[in-house]
Amino acid sequence: MNIQSKIQSVTVFKNRALVERSAQKELKKGDHKIVFENLPLGIDPDSIQVNGSNNVVLQDVKLKNVYPKSTADKERKELENEKQRLDELIAEIEDNMANLNGQKNFLQNMAATASESQKKSIFVLMPPEKLMANLDFYRKSLDKTDTQIRKLSKEKAELQKSLKIVINEQKRFNNKGLKEMRQVELSLFVEEACSIDLKLSYIIFNASWKPVYDLRASSTEKKMNVSYNAVVSQNTGEKWEDVYLKLSTAQAHLSATQPELSPWFIDFYAEPQFDMMLEKADRKRSKKKNARMLSAKAEMSVEAMEISEPMLRPEAIVETGATSVVFAIPGKNTISDNGEEHKVGISAFEFKADYQYNSVPKMSPFAFLTAKVKNTSDFPMLAGKSNVFLDNNFVTSSQIPLVAPNEEFKTSLGIDEGIKIEHKLINKFHKDEGLFSKKAKVSYEFKIIIKNNKITDENIVVEDQIPISQNNEIKVELIEPKYKDDSETLKITESKFLKWEIKLKAKEEYIIPIKFHVEYPRDESIVGL
Structure with missing residues (x-):
């Protein structure tokens, strides 16, 4: 007999979903065949689970392809x-x-x-x-x-x-033409007349969810409000109407079995023996032929795949890894099966934010505001798109990497024109080193001017560079700023990037001088200056 079932809950993974259906029926004592009809084609046959009342014995489960005329x-x-x-x-x-x-x-x-x-x-x-x-x-x-x-x-x-x-x-x-569907047939034995409550669950493909964030920062308060949302879509062939929705971060497609190593052999190279190769090829063809004959005999009809499942409720496996969490969405949701994206809210957090300005005046005369935030929630923030707002004004869209609990991440908040930056070439001078010298020298002098027009003290990181010599006869000497070792204010990397970390007071103007010489053979031409 056919039984009317309804989808109660759906757990969506990254590339599939676990669907749970329920049905009720009054049954007399004895044998019964129960059919869950109009199921989609994308069901994973190995994932079918059936659970029910204690006084009902599940004898057989079959998954069939049908054409509901x-x-x-x-x-x-x-x-x-x-x-x-x-x-x-x-x-x-x-x-x-x-x-x-x-x-x-x-x-x-x-x-x-x-x-x-x-x-x-x-x-x-x-x-x-x-x-x-x-x-x-x-x-x-x-x-x-x-x-x-x-x-x-x-x-x-x-x-x-x-x-x-x-x-x-x-x-x-x-x-x-005729729409192909699937149905699950159950063979049950009812020990005594009763009303049974059947639960059918299965994995189905063509369903997914992805995180999307709204990051709202305030320039006056050192905090960031994060709205953790999900975009859910599915094209499974069945509509999820008024269902309890769960979102899992578990990697459902990965095997839970630890891989095992095989011995790693090495030997001297030997010339291949063609007679032995032909003999091996004949043996391979013979094995393939026998395998095809065995496969043909053991082939199961797609129309009736039998899956034996015990009538027991599976025990829930709780994964407590940093990237494996299940989010239960409050209330009921309806997700159409047309691939349309549905946005649902997961949670909202307020994090403390440390603001810092970054600038590369040589490349761009602007100060870029960056927020460093620590994920103090109990949930991992999966990698996904973020919409960034500063003082309720949309700034940009960017990507957030995977952020585990208690891990820090950075996000750009765009340009702040409250800090003015100017990169000036003060002098460029070329001279030959004396009458008898075969050396030439080019001197460069720059000035970086930073003006904090804001009413608050701010931190800014400024980067510049000097050239790197790739020839022993080309010498580069840094004159200003004076540098011996890295300090809290100035650091120089192996790539000759100069990095200043400056604390700007409100309305303060800060000047960074940069001066260096490049010395090289007089009759050579320099590439890169």
Whole structure:
């Protein structure tokens, strides 16, 4: 017997979903066959689980591919009835429009006749006031008729649109033919008459979710509000209507079994023996032939795959890893099976934020505000898109990496024009080193000017560089700033990047001088300066 089931809950993974259905039925003592029908094709056969009442014994489970003709015939009949209804309405409107057009022609002829008669015997056949009254009557009647014709034309156009949709749906339905579905057949033995509560669960593909974040920062308060959302979509062939939704960060496609090493052999190279290779190839072909014969004998019909499952509730496995969490979405949700994206809220956090400005004046004359935030929640923040807002103004869209609990991450908050930065070339000087020297020297002098126009003290990291010599005869000497070892204010990397960490007071102007020499053989040309 067929049983009506409803999807109660869905747990969505990154590339699949676990669907849980429930059904209730009054059954007498004895053997019964129960069918869960109209299931989608994307079910993973190995994932089917059936649970139920304690006084019911599950004897067998079968997964079948079927073509529900009754459902197809019903849909086709509904389309035919709808097309017939629309055709009749359009025909009725066309009849009414034909009648109104005839009435309009009659009124126009009457008006023309009255006017022509009056010309032949003016003021004799009809007084002027009566003529005007008649003409006014004809005009009002024509206006009323035209209004009715326009109204019917609009109604006809709307009906024709609906008819076109129905015809296209009929074509799509006919091209698609019978819709292939799956059903699960259960063989049960009921020990005593009772009302049973059956639970059917299965994994299905073509479902996924991805995180998306709204990051809202305040320039006056050192905090960031994070809205943790999810975008869920599915194209499984079944609609999830009013279901309890869960989102899992578990990697469902990865094997839980630890891989094992095989011995790693090495040996001297030996020339291949062609006679032995031919003999091995013959043996391989023979094995493949035997394997195909065994496979043909053992092949299972797709129409009836048998899956034996015990009538026991599976124990829940709770994964406490940093990237494996299940989010239970409050309330019920409806997710259509058309691939449309649905946004649902997971949680909201408020984190402390440390703000820092970064600038590379040589490349861009702006200060870029960056927030460093620590994830103090109990949840991992999966890698995903983030929409960044500063003082309720949209700044940019970026990506957040995977952030485990108690881990820090950085996000850019865009340009802050409250800090002005200027990179100036003060001097460039070329000279030859004396009359007898074969050396030439180029001197560069720059100045970086930073002005904090804000009313608060700010931290800024400024980066610049000096050239790196790739030839022993080219010497680069840094004159300013004076540098011996890395300090809290200035650090120089192996790539000769100069990095200043500066604490700017409100309204303060800070000047960084940069000066260096490049010495090289006089008769050589330098590339890169």
